[in-house]
Amino acid sequence: MPVATTKRDYYEVLSVTRTADGEEIKRVYRRMAMKFHPDRNPGDAQAEIAFKECAEAYEVLSDPQKRARYDAHGHAGVSGQHDFSHMDVGDIFSMFEDIFGGALGGRGGQGRGGGQSRAARGFDLETQVELTLLEVATGVEKKIDFEKQDHCEKCSGSGAKPGSMPVPCVQCAGRGQVAQQGFGGMFRMVTTCPNCRGRGQVIKDFCTSCSGSGRQLRKKSVTIKIPAGVHEGQAVRIAGEGEAGEAGGPSGDLHVYIAVQQHNLFSRHNDDLVCQVPISFVQAALGASIEVPTLKGSDKLDIPSGTQHGEIIKLKNKGVPNVRSGKTGDQIVQILVEIPKKLTEKQKQLLKEFAGTEDDASVMPQRKSFMDKLKDKLKGD
Ligand SMILES: [Zn+2]
Numbered sequence: 001m002p003v004a005t006t007k008r009d010y011y012e013v014l015s016v017t018r019t020a021d022g023e024e025i026k027r028v029y030r031r032m033a034m035k036f037h038p039d040r041n042p043g044d045a046q047a048e049i050a051f052k053e054c055a056e057a058y059e060v061l062s063d064p065q066k067r068a069r070y071d072a073h074g075h076a077g078v079s080g081q082h083d084f085s086h087m088d089v090g091d092i093f094s095m096f097e098d099i100f101g102g103a104l105g106g107r108g109g110q111g112r113g114g115g116q117s118r119a120a121r122g123f124d125l126e127t128q129v130e131l132t133l134l135e136v137a138t139g140v141e142k143k144i145d146f147e148k149q150d151h152c153e154k155c156s157g158s159g160a161k162p163g164s165m166p167v168p169c170v171q172c173a174g175r176g177q178v179a180q181q182g183f184g185g186m187f188r189m190v191t192t193c194p195n196c197r198g199r200g201q202v203i204k205d206f207c208t209s210c211s212g213s214g215r216q217l218r219k220k221s222v223t224i225k226i227p228a229g230v231h232e233g234q235a236v237r238i239a240g241e242g243e244a245g246e247a248g249g250p251s252g253d254l255h256v257y258i259a260v261q262q263h264n265l266f267s268r269h270n271d272d273l274v275c276q277v278p279i280s281f282v283q284a285a286l287g288a289s290i291e292v293p294t295l296k297g298s299d300k301l302d303i304p305s306g307t308q309h310g311e312i313i314k315l316k317n318k319g320v321p322n323v324r325s326g327k328t329g330d331q332i333v334q335i336l337v338e339i340p341k342k343l344t345e346k347q348k349q350l351l352k353e354f355a356g357t358e359d360d361a362s363v364m365p366q367r368k369s370f371m372d373k374l375k376d377k378l379k380g381d
């Protein structure tokens with residue numbers, strides 16, 4: 001069952017302000033990565049999630065260009081390559097070697113051990129799905145059709161000719177990695193074996209169907225459940241639906257990004273829906289009960305007498321559910337008071353009579369112009 005992923009703000013993840021400089025971000029990240037490192041929190045899944053979250057945030061915020069894109073567009077600005085949730089902890093460390101300076105290094109070599117071969121994980125794929133605002137409000141299931149490099153059916157992804165077996169790599173004795181002593185034996189550097197490219201084994205007879213890659217292009221179709229309340233640019237991650245890894249390696253993930261169609265009446269503000277409803281000046285003055293559109297139909301709205309142009313009336317719980325809490329927002333109706341452009345003789349007469357009842361009985365053409373009033377105001381009287 002695919003689960004919607006929502007991302008925390010990167011600055012929040014690292015507990016730094018938006019103005020924090022590169023040095024501070026580096027310092028905070030190093031501290032947090034040490035704290036949450038799985039070696040120090042064995043068996044603690046939460047710590048591992050936090051560790052990956054920090055790495056992802058650091059990867060973006062430590063790069064001035066990515067950070068600028070993130071500042072301007074949020075996660076959507078840096079989407080795609082920056083989801084570390086699936087990554088191996090050892091891989092994350094090898095990406096940030098400069099930061100840790102080998103303090104916790106070597107995990108990749110020692111942790112896996114046991115002659116276990118390690119085939120490269122396949123690439124993540126990205127696609128987009130467009131929703132109507134109504135679909136956002138209700139949640140929806142969408143069928144996604146896409147093409148991906150999938151495991152080869154003939155060789156089951158091994159890349160070896162059926163009936164033949166890959167043989168262990170001689171150079172790394174099947175471990176996929178080779179260790180080197182660095183700088184006079186100060187530390188040990190573990191690198192991917194160049195002979196088998198980390199797989200631990202080499203193919204002698206290639207599969208004819210995939211020429212040894214273990215993969216072939218295939219059409220796929222998945223149905224995903226999109227929860228109510230998602231926002232433009234958020235992604236739903238489907239684990240294992242990315243490209244297959246080479247030589248039987250694990251598949252990447254598919255990230256389905258959400259796009260939301262513009263609605264002709266409503267605009268979304270957080271979990272609220274905003275719309276404008278015109279009423280006549282008589283309705284505004286006397287009050288009225290009118291029918292207003294809602295996302296799912298229409299609703300009765302009471303306009304109190306004396307309602308002013310631009311005033312806001314809320315329809316409770318007629319907005320969009322919050323994607324995390326499920327609590328539904330409101331519909332915010334902004335009232336636009338329309339002044340008639342044409343009046344009949346009778347209407348004119350009635351309005352003049354009405355004007356005669358007001359204390360300030362000046363009507364056109366005797367009325368002081370708006371500009372004069374403004375000037376008086378600016379003079380300060
Ligand atoms: Zn094959």
Ligand SMILES: [Zn+2]
Pocket residue numbers: 169170171172173174175176177193194195196197198199200201
């Ligand atoms: Zn090897």
